[in-house]
Amino acid sequence: MKKNKYLALFEGGEGVIIEKKSRFIATVEPVETVEEAEQFIEKMKKKYWDARHNCHAFTVGTDMPLSRCSDDGEPSGTAGKPMLEVLLGREIHNVAVVVTRYFGGTLLGTGGLVRAYTQAVQEGLDNCRIVEKCVGCMYELDMDYTELGKVQYQLAEQGVYINDTVYEDRVKMEVLIPEGEEGVVEKKLVEATFGKIKIRQGEKTIFGTVDGEIIIFD
Numbered sequence: 054m055k056k057n058k059y060l061a062l063f064e065g066g067e068g069v070i071i072e073k074k075s076r077f078i079a080t081v082e083p084v085e086t087v088e089e090a091e092q093f094i095e096k097m098k099k100k101y102w103d104a105r106h107n108c109h110a111f112t113v114g115t116d117m118p119l120s121r122c123s124d125d126g127e128p129s130g131t132a133g134k135p136m137l138e139v140l141l142g143r144e145i146h147n148v149a150v151v152v153t154r155y156f157g158g159t160l161l162g163t164g165g166l167v168r169a170y171t172q173a174v175q176e177g178l179d180n181c182r183i184v185e186k187c188v189g190c191m192y193e194l195d196m197d198y199t200e201l202g203k204v205q206y207q208l209a210e211q212g213v214y215i216n217d218t219v220y221e222d223r224v225k226m227e228v229l230i231p232e233g234e235e236g237v238v239e240k241k242l243v244e245a246t247f248g249k250i251k252i253r254q255g256e257k258t259i260f261g262t263v264d265g266e267i268i269i270f271d
Contacts, residue, residue: 058231059115060145063184063263068176072169074157079094079177087113090121090149097151105156108170110137111149118146129156131166138152139174145183150174156191186270187231191216191255194226196246203245211238214267229260229267 062083070077078095084090090111098107109120110133113116120132120141132152140148161169198203201224208215208228216227230238235254242250259270 057188061186064182066180073159076155077173078153079173085151093149101153104153106154108132110153117148132170134165135171136174139264186261189229189231191258192228193253195251202247207241207245
């Protein structure tokens with residue numbers, strides 16, 4: 054089933070944990086393609102060239118996301134897989150993470166490594182800004198002032214985002230309607246205004262809210 058809403062990074066971040074003197078640095082970055090993810094991984098390997106390990110995991114896409122991971126020399130299944138499981142468990146899409154390990158001289162064992170890499174990714178994500186992106190469509194609404202209250206009520210009831218409002222001889226609004234909900238919203242607006250409202254469909258848009266502000270993504 055196609056998703057019209059999904060979680061993604063608005064801004065990447067970094068998290069650091071220490072486990073028995075080993076330092077784990079998680080660097081998290083938004084990516085849109087496999088190529089972007091691979092470039093980010095290579096950049097982190099160059100930045101932390103002197104580290105014992107640079108393990109990674111990423112997921113790209115929203116409907117059936119493609120995902121990959123690597124233990125980068127750690128025992129099989131102790132780094133990349135638990136890192137990826139954190140990303141999938143948090144249901145964050147289009148994200149890559151590299152966890153860099155500087156060895157502290159003490160072996161952690163299989164369970165210790167899994168816990169450390171898991172906690173590092175969680176710490177990194179906690180320091181990111183995450184946004185709920187929504188696939189929808191921009192609409193232009195044109196109405197008399199006498200219809201404004203009814204329209205505002207219906208938009209609030211249907212959870213429609215108002216991007217802009219212009220007050221001239223008539224009221225004009227730009228609103229963002231989530232994909233799949235256009236028909237219901239249009240019907241409610243027409244019924245509420247007895248057909249007096251003018252509705253014009255615009256372009257398909259990906260949008261979200263960050264700190265209460267509507268952000269339109271390219």
